[in-house]
Structures are given as structure tokens and as C-alpha cells.
Amino acid sequence: MLTLYSYWRSSAAYRVRIALNLKGLAYQQVPVHLVKDGGQQHSADYLALNPQGLLPLLVDGKTKIAQSLAILEYLDETHPQPALLPSDPALRAQVRALALHIACDIHPLNNLRVLQYLSGTLGVESEAKDTWYRHWVDVGLAAVEQGLMRLPGRLSLGERPGYLEACLIPQVYNARRFNCDLNAYPRILDVVAHCESLDAFKNAAPEEQPDAQ
Amino acid sequence: MLTLYSYWRSSAAYRVRIALNLKGLAYQQVPVHLVKDGGQQHSADYLALNPQGLLPLLVDGKTKIAQSLAILEYLDETHPQPALLPSDPALRAQVRALALHIACDIHPLNNLRVLQYLSGTLGVESEAKDTWYRHWVDVGLAAVEQGLMRLPGRLSLGERPGYLEACLIPQVYNARRFNCDLNAYPRILDVVAHCESLDAFKNAAPEEQPDAQ
Incomplete structure (x- = not known):
């Protein structure tokens, strides 16, 4: 049985839940509360498992894997069917480039620890922090919208979602939480719908998780 | 012939130069100056090639690939020897997780556009900006140091560098530019040396590139 250390609102954990569900793999979740107790991801017990101190972490027997995209690659290598990535190397690269744009150039700028640093250490006001959040979402999703139009199909696997959608849907979930205007991205909205x-x-959505509040 | 759109000091482009050299692949570079003309990556010509507006971009015939890690994966799939990643899925996952920690959780917080936003839009003073920079380097490299100690060999491919080192050495180059104290990371310093x-x-280093200033 696979074990996922997760938090209902962590969008990186949400990516992995989607991937596990797409592959039909059974897993149990261990909740790690990102806010309670000053953030349970900083506890000695969790850091012993994952020195990166971030979610998610997948445990498969003796193997412990941090970083959502490393987990997605691992799942595709160890449970190849149904695939998360296309088989053609050039198309795989297009899909990975869009997923990485979300995972590297949108999400890390807007995750909890960064927002805490902006307000706590730099004293950035709430409104300016929201503008920061929406700025990186806008710049990033505009590029993803363009990228989706260059894919040969409606979804990253033609008529089937995979690696890219596992990253995109959690990012859009977050964008909606922060009231980002997504009307400029009809292709993204079509994929999300x-x-x-x-x-x-549906079953990977934050509100459906056992630790949802 | 492969073409790399690059900038000498872009650490994401530096990763790809290392990977191309490790594989012994010939390539030509097209310089894209990240500062001149308000940033040539924002030009219409470059955005037509890469809507993400970031470096690097690899062009292989009709295939255009953004995002350094997507390029590394593509190179490993299309030119398998010498490999950039170990063959065992669990070990591949460890290596990718460390590389992604650098590529997602250190570098994007400290790249040019973010530092420009901090000082330009948020009015963060120079000293506080440097503290921000060093904070994310410290948090990130401390985790990478722990991760390296869990690898079975000195380097990510035993006695040979690959995917992970292609990300780590540019990150350390950046950290040194910003005078980060790296003495707490002896394992990293050993790998870098x-x-x-x-x-x-050596041949991938920023100062060796045709557009170095």
C-alpha cells in the first residue's frame, strides 16, 4: 500500500492525488497540517522522513519520494499504464515544459512559506500580497494558455488527462481561491471544466480529503 | 545541430549547457540578453519561439523545448548514453527530487524577475532583498545537503555527475555571487569541487560563454 503525506489544501499534494487516481492506485493518506503547531512539516518526525520539509511525500515500501513531479515520474515508471505522459519524446517535452512552468514559475512564488515571508519578514500589506499572488498567476497562466494551443489534442494525452492536468487543475483551484480573473484563458477553463x-x-479535490476543514 | 537560446548568467541555461557537454552533444548558442532592451526575452520574436518568455529554450529541428528540466529529460530520452539519471526508478526519484528542490524551491524565488518585483514594485531595500535571497538558498541547500548524504555514491551516478549536478553547480555559482556562506554544506562543496x-x-561556466561580459 502506498502512503501519501498530504494536506488537503496543498496543491502539490493535490497533483499527486490526481495522478494516483488516474492510475487507479490505492493509497492511504497521512495528514500533515501546514499551519497547526507552527506547521507540522517542520516537526522532527516529518523532517526525518523528508528533510525538504515540504509536502507531499510518497512512501512506497522503503522508498520515500519528495517533490510532486518526482513522484509523478516515479509512478509513470513503476506503473506505466495508464500513462501520465505521451510516448513521443518531443510531445513529452512539451507537456513537461508546461507542467514545470506551473511547478517552478507559478506555484513556488505563491505558496504558504513565501506569503508568510512577504507579510511576516518584509511587512508587505495584505493587498500588495494579493497583487503579487495574482501577478505570478497571470504571467504564468498566459503562457500555459499559449502552450495548450500548441498541443495536438484538447488534453495532454489527446482525449485523456495526465501529468499536465494533474498540475494545472490544482493551480487553477488556487487561483480561484485568490479571486484571480481567469476569463482571458478559455482554453485552460475548457480543460479544467x-x-x-x-x-x-473529483476524488482528489481538497474538500473531499479526510483532513479537509 | 542543436540550438540553445541562452544567457551566460542564466543558471537554468547553465544547467542545459552542462547536460549537453556531459552527453558530448554539439550545439550552437543564441544569446538572449536578460537585461538589455528591457530584457530581450520579452521581445515579440522570442515570445513567438517561447511564450513562457524565460530561458533557456532548446531547438532540435522542428521541436522547441522550454524549461531546463524538460530539456534534460528530453536529452536523456533522445540520447540515452551517457545517462543523466540512474536506471533504478527509486534512485531516479531521489535524484529528481533533489534537482526539483533546487529548480522549484530555491531558484525561482531568486531569479531576476522576482528580485526586480521585490525592489521595483514592493520597494524592498537592497539589504532586505539580499537577506531574502540568502534565506531561500540556506533553507534549500540545507535540505540538499541532507539529501546528498542519503545517496549511495559520492555523486548522483555513483562516480559520475548528471542531472542533479547539472542543477546544483549553477545554484552554488549563484549563491557565491550573492556571498552566501556555504560552510555548513561540506557535502555540497565536495561535489562542486x-x-x-x-x-x-568548466566549458559550461558563465564566464566561458560567447556572450559573457
Whole structure:
């Protein structure tokens, strides 16, 4: 049985839940509360498992894997069907480049520890912090919108979602939480609407998790 | 012939130069100046090639690939020998998780556009900006130091560098530019010293590039 250290609102953990569901893999969740007790990801017990001190962490027997995209690659290598990535190297690269744009150039700028640093250490006001948040979402999603239009199909695997959608849907979930205007991204909204109708995505949604508040 | 859109000091482009050299692949560079003309990565010509507006971009015939880690994966898939990643899925995952920690959780917080936003839009003073920079380097490299100690060999491919070192050495180059104290990371410094003695890394160094200033 796979074990996922997760938090309902962690969008990196949400990516992995989607991927596990798309592959039909059973897993148990261990909740790690990112706010309570000053952030349980900083506890000695958790750091012994994952020195990066971030979520998610997947445990598969003796193997412990940090970083959501490393987990997605591992799942695709160890449980190849159904695939999360296309088989053609050039297309795999397009899909990874879009997923990495979300995972490197949107999400890390807006995650909890960075927002805490902005307000706590730098004294950035709430409104300026929200503008920061929406700025990186806007710059990033505009590029993702362009990238989606260059893919040969509606979804990253033609008619099927995978690696890219596992990153995109959590990012859009976050953007909506912060009231970002997404009307400039019709292609993204079409992909999100389709994915949100699928059980793999529905069951991975934050509000459906055992630790949801 | 492969073409790399690059800037001498872009550490994401530096990663790809290392990977190309490790594989012994010939390539030509097209310089994109990240500061001149308000940043040439924002020009219409470059955005037509790469809507993400970031470096690097690899062009292989009709295939255009953004995002350094997507390029590394593509190179490993299309030119498998010498490999950048170990063959065992669990070990591949460890290596990717460390590389992604650098690529997602250190570098994007400290790259040019973010530092420009901090000083330009948020009015963060120079000293506080440097503290921000060093904070994310410290938090990130401390985790990478722990992760390196869990690898079975001295380097990510035993006695040979690859994917991980292609990310680590540029990150350390950046950290030194900003006078980060790296003495707490002896394992990282050992890896860096070894890699810096190899031609693949020497020839990829920023100061060796045709557009170096």
C-alpha cells in the first residue's frame, strides 16, 4: 500500500492525488497540517522522513519520494499504464515544459512559506500580497494558455488527462481561491471544466480529503 | 545541430549547457540578453519561439523545448548514453527530487524577475532583498545537503555527475555571487569541487560563454 503525506489544501499534494487516481492506485493518506503547531512539516518526525520539509511525500515500501513531479515520474515508471505522459519524446517535452512552468514559475512564488515571508519578514500589506499572488498567476497562466494551443489534442494525452492536468487543475483551484480573473484563458477553463467532471479529479479535490476543514 | 537560446548568467541555461557537454552533444548558442532592451526575452520574436518568455529554450529541428528540466529529460530520452539519471526508478526519484528542490524551491524565488518585483514594485531595500535571497538558498541547500548524504555514491551516478549536478553547480555559482556562506554544506562543496574539475562543467561556466561580459 502506498502512503501519501498530504494536506488537503496543498496543491502539490493535490497533483499527486490526481495522478494516483488516474492510475487507479490505492493509497492511504497521512495528514500533515501546514499551519497547526507552527506547521507540522517542520516537526522532527516529518523532517526525518523528508528533510525538504515540504509536502507531499510518497512512501512506497522503503522508498520515500519528495517533490510532486518526482513522484509523478516515479509512478509513470513503476506503473506505466495508464500513462501520465505521451510516448513521443518531443510531445513529452512539451507537456513537461508546461507542467514545470506551473511547478517552478507559478506555484513556488505563491505558496504558504513565501506569503508568510512577504507579510511576516518584509511587512508587505495584505493587498500588495494579493497583487503579487495574482501577478505570478497571470504571467504564468498566459503562457500555459499559449502552450495548450500548441498541443495536438484538447488534453495532454489527446482525449485523456495526465501529468499536465494533474498540475494545472490544482493551480487553477488556487487561483480561484485568490479571486484571480481567469476569463482571458478559455482554453485552460475548457480543460479544467472537462477534468472536473472526472472521478479521478473529483476524488482528489481538497474538500473531499479526510483532513479537509 | 542543436540550438540553445541562452544567457551566460542564466543558471537554468547553465544547467542545459552542462547536460549537453556531459552527453558530448554539439550545439550552437543564441544569446538572449536578460537585461538589455528591457530584457530581450520579452521581445515579440522570442515570445513567438517561447511564450513562457524565460530561458533557456532548446531547438532540435522542428521541436522547441522550454524549461531546463524538460530539456534534460528530453536529452536523456533522445540520447540515452551517457545517462543523466540512474536506471533504478527509486534512485531516479531521489535524484529528481533533489534537482526539483533546487529548480522549484530555491531558484525561482531568486531569479531576476522576482528580485526586480521585490525592489521595483514592493520597494524592498537592497539589504532586505539580499537577506531574502540568502534565506531561500540556506533553507534549500540545507535540505540538499541532507539529501546528498542519503545517496549511495559520492555523486548522483555513483562516480559520475548528471542531472542533479547539472542543477546544483549553477545554484552554488549563484549563491557565491550573492556571498552566501556555504560552510555548513561540506557535502555540497565536495561535489562542486569535483565537478568544477571536469571539462563538461568548466566549458559550461558563465564566464566561458560567447556572450559573457
